[in-house]
Structures are given as structure tokens and as C-alpha cells.
Amino acid sequence: MLDRRLSIAPMMDWTDRHCRAFHRVLTTRALLYTEMVTAPAILHGDQQRLLGFDAVEHPVALQLGGSDPDQLAEAARIGAAFGYDEINLNVGCPSDRVQSGRFGACLMREPGLVADCMAAIKGAVSVPATVKCRLGVDDQDPDVSLFATVDACAAVGVEVFIIHARMAWLQGLSPKENRDVPPLDYGLVRRLKRERPQMSISINGGIASLDAAEAHLDDADGVQLNGVMLGRAAYHEPAILGQADRRLFGVETADVDAFEAIARYRPYMAARLDEGVHLPAMTRHMLGVMHGRPGARAFRRILTVDSIRPDAGLEVIDRAVEAVREAEARKTETR
Incomplete structure (x- = not known):
């Protein structure tokens, strides 16, 4: 069932x-x-x-x-x-x-x-x-x-x-x-x-x-x-x-945040890249994962623009994630 x-x-x-x-x-x-x-x-x-x-x-x-x-x-x-x-x-x-x-x-x-x-x-x-x-x-x-x-x-x-x-x-x-x-x-x-x-x-x-x-x-x-x-x-x-x-399911587990989700998704993306799947086929589904966070716009821009390059790999994901981390750090510093 x-x-x-x-x-x-x-x-x-x-x-x-x-x-x-x-x-x-x-x-x-x-x-x-x-x-x-x-x-x-x-x-x-x-x-x-x-x-x-x-x-x-x-x-x-x-x-x-x-x-x-x-x-x-x-x-x-x-x-x-x-x-x-x-x-x-x-x-x-x-x-x-x-x-x-x-x-x-x-x-x-x-x-x-x-x-x-x-x-x-x-x-x-x-x-x-x-x-x-x-x-x-x-x-x-x-x-x-x-x-x-x-x-x-x-x-x-x-x-x-x-x-x-x-x-x-x-x-x-x-x-x-x-x-x-x-x-x-x-x-x-x-x-x-x-x-x-x-x-x-x-x-x-x-x-x-x-x-x-x-x-x-x-x-x-x-x-x-x-x-x-x-x-x-x-x-x-x-x-x-x-x-x-x-x-909703009552599972005693920690929530999965956006950063952890991307880390968990990396092995899947790496395997598909090795099979010849283009990076945008995967990154397009991630564009909203940073919704509401500082740096979300930069995250979307990097994934949208940089992922379409012929040699694009997981380093694009790393740059997008880093843009969010930097934006969050700046926001914390100004408080």
C-alpha cells in the first residue's frame, strides 16, 4: 500500500x-x-x-x-x-x-x-x-x-x-x-x-x-x-x-534545507553528466529552491546562463550556491 x-x-x-x-x-x-x-x-x-x-x-x-x-x-x-x-x-x-x-x-x-x-x-x-x-x-x-x-x-x-x-x-x-x-x-x-x-x-x-x-x-x-x-x-x-x-508523514528526521538538497542531488547530476545529459536538463528544476533567500536571483541567473555552455559541469552549481552563501553572509554582517 x-x-x-x-x-x-x-x-x-x-x-x-x-x-x-x-x-x-x-x-x-x-x-x-x-x-x-x-x-x-x-x-x-x-x-x-x-x-x-x-x-x-x-x-x-x-x-x-x-x-x-x-x-x-x-x-x-x-x-x-x-x-x-x-x-x-x-x-x-x-x-x-x-x-x-x-x-x-x-x-x-x-x-x-x-x-x-x-x-x-x-x-x-x-x-x-x-x-x-x-x-x-x-x-x-x-x-x-x-x-x-x-x-x-x-x-x-x-x-x-x-x-x-x-x-x-x-x-x-x-x-x-x-x-x-x-x-x-x-x-x-x-x-x-x-x-x-x-x-x-x-x-x-x-x-x-x-x-x-x-x-x-x-x-x-x-x-x-x-x-x-x-x-x-x-x-x-x-x-x-x-x-x-x-x-505530513510524522517521520522523526531533520528537515532537508536547500543546501543539503543540492548536495544530495550532486551524485545524480554527476552520473547523468557522465551519460551525456546536458546540465540545463537538470538545473532547470532547481531554479526555485532558493526562493526567499538572499542571493536567490543570482542563483537563478548563474544556473540559467552558465549551465547552457557546452562544457558546463558541477562547478556551475558550486558558483550558484556560493552566491547565495555570500549574500546571506552580507545580510548577517549588516544586522
């Missing part, structure tokens, strides 16, 4: 294997998710490039996109063979490309098809098969669409749901606007848990801090959610994850 108290959302172009490895040095417990990978891409593409990951990332879930049960079943088998700890179906992405492919959020209109997809995935793998969805799309009544999707999937044995607590407005809003404009309805997610207490329900959307995550996990109203999924907050300010094991 995976502990779902905290997970990091699947985010296109962001949560690649290097991002996940960096997040893992900050938290040993949070469940990490891949970017969405479509089933056809897995069946016909470079599987090692699409699905390969480092063992340090565990526990890590593979998120699939698609609407063909047979394709999804085969993609899930391949993902499980790669060693993923969970297979998740995307029923929430609002992009035009996803709509044209008949998957993502538009599947909220077809709960029966979602259930068929999940039955196929569940039958193909022994790891958990889970759903990440919205409240509904466009003019749907979320009180109806959310429960219809969950109940249809529950009927085929699915027990774990991650709910992005917004509608997806496929007509008139861009994917970016869909992350902010539709209003949040946390109450409906809590009602779902109250009325379906046997289900594992995690909440996602607009959760910007560990304080907010702790509040969502509070059972003061008699509802005990199973987990919180952080998205952009975890990416733009990853240092907050260094407190997660203690605060």
Missing part, C-alpha cells in the same frame, strides 16, 4: 525524471508522478526514453493518457514491467491536443468508457490502478459528473482517486487558464469522501503550501481525506518539500 498523504502532481514538461530525482532528495515519502505519457506513444515510441527512471525515484507512479482500453492495458503492462509503483489514468487534462485524441478531461462526459479503460488497466497489472480527474467539464453538473465517474470506476474495482477540485472549461479557456480560472470546490471533494468513505480520495488544485496541505488533511469536520497533491507550489518552491516527511 502506498502512503498517499502527499504526492507531487504530474505536470507536462516539468515532472520529468530529473525533476523527480531532485524532489526525491527533499522528501523520501511523497509519491511522485511522471508527466502524462500517451498509450500510443508507449506502444510505438522509444520506451526507454519515455519511461526510463532512476531507482531513487520510488515510490513513483506512471500517468497514462488515452481512451482505448486495449492500448491502455498494454501500456500499463509495459509501465509495470519498468517498475512503476502505480498506473494512473489522466481524466483531467484540458488541452486541445488531448481533446482531439478523446482523452483527458473530456472523458468526464463518458464515465462508462473511463470504467472500461480502468478495468483494462486493472486487469493488466498487479500495482494500483488509479484515476486523476476533474469535477466535470463545461456545462456538466459537478455533483453528478464527479460521482458518476467515481462510481463507474468503483464498480470495476478502482479504489483510489485524485480529484482536481475544479471544473475544466474546454470551451473558451486555455489550458493555463483552466489551472486558475474555474473556481475551486474543495467542499465537493470532501463530500465525496464523506459519502464514499471506503474510497481513497486525494485532493488537488490551488494548494500552495504545507500549511494548506495540513489543513486539508485535518479531520475537524469528520472527513479524513487520504492525501493532498501539490503541483506548481512544489515545482516553483521545491524547498518546502524538505519539511514534508516530518510535517
Whole structure:
């Protein structure tokens, strides 16, 4: 059983294997998710490039996109063979490309098809098969669409749901606007848990801090959610994850600060550099780790500018870290 108290959302172009490895040095417990990978891409593409990951990332879930049960079943088998700890179906992405492919959020209109997809995935793998969805799309009544999707999937044995607590407005809003404009309805997610207490329900959307995550996990109203999924907050300010094991999982361990996280990440970066990975592929996920510290701007500038040089190596990281240490020392001296 995976502990779902905290997970990091699947985010296109962001949560690649290097991002996940960096997040893992900050938290040993949070469940990490891949970017969405479509089933056809897995069946016909470079599987090692699409699905390969480092063992340090565990526990890590593979998120699939698609609407063909047979394709999804085969993609899930391949993902499980790669060693993923969970297979998740995307029923929430609002992009035009996803709509044209008949998957993502538009599947909220077809709960029966979602259930068929999940039955196929569940039958193909022994790891958990889970759903990440919205409240509904466009003019749907979320009180109806959310429960219809969950109940249809529950009927085929699915027990774990991650709910992005917004509608997806496929007509008139861009994917970016869909992350902010539709209003949040946390109450409906809590009602779902109250009325379906046997289900594992995690909440996602607009959760910007560990304080907010702790509040969502509070059972003061008699509802005990199973987990919180952080998205952009975890990416733009990853240092907050260094407190997660203690605060959300109750682990008696010291928090991991930004400096220690970078030190822990160095062996991974060194190994990837030796394999020919370019430094910016890794440093781009670190840009926010010094958020709020003196020297954070210099840190970002050095990583952004110097890492793109053909011969760039770990000395770039050292210079960026030193810029922060020097800025903090100057601030201390002026007090």
C-alpha cells in the first residue's frame, strides 16, 4: 500500500525524471508522478526514453493518457514491467491536443468508457490502478459528473482517486487558464469522501503550501481525506518539500534545507553528466529552491546562463550556491 498523504502532481514538461530525482532528495515519502505519457506513444515510441527512471525515484507512479482500453492495458503492462509503483489514468487534462485524441478531461462526459479503460488497466497489472480527474467539464453538473465517474470506476474495482477540485472549461479557456480560472470546490471533494468513505480520495488544485496541505488533511469536520497533491507550489518552491516527511508523514528526521538538497542531488547530476545529459536538463528544476533567500536571483541567473555552455559541469552549481552563501553572509554582517 502506498502512503498517499502527499504526492507531487504530474505536470507536462516539468515532472520529468530529473525533476523527480531532485524532489526525491527533499522528501523520501511523497509519491511522485511522471508527466502524462500517451498509450500510443508507449506502444510505438522509444520506451526507454519515455519511461526510463532512476531507482531513487520510488515510490513513483506512471500517468497514462488515452481512451482505448486495449492500448491502455498494454501500456500499463509495459509501465509495470519498468517498475512503476502505480498506473494512473489522466481524466483531467484540458488541452486541445488531448481533446482531439478523446482523452483527458473530456472523458468526464463518458464515465462508462473511463470504467472500461480502468478495468483494462486493472486487469493488466498487479500495482494500483488509479484515476486523476476533474469535477466535470463545461456545462456538466459537478455533483453528478464527479460521482458518476467515481462510481463507474468503483464498480470495476478502482479504489483510489485524485480529484482536481475544479471544473475544466474546454470551451473558451486555455489550458493555463483552466489551472486558475474555474473556481475551486474543495467542499465537493470532501463530500465525496464523506459519502464514499471506503474510497481513497486525494485532493488537488490551488494548494500552495504545507500549511494548506495540513489543513486539508485535518479531520475537524469528520472527513479524513487520504492525501493532498501539490503541483506548481512544489515545482516553483521545491524547498518546502524538505519539511514534508516530518510535517505530513510524522517521520522523526531533520528537515532537508536547500543546501543539503543540492548536495544530495550532486551524485545524480554527476552520473547523468557522465551519460551525456546536458546540465540545463537538470538545473532547470532547481531554479526555485532558493526562493526567499538572499542571493536567490543570482542563483537563478548563474544556473540559467552558465549551465547552457557546452562544457558546463558541477562547478556551475558550486558558483550558484556560493552566491547565495555570500549574500546571506552580507545580510548577517549588516544586522
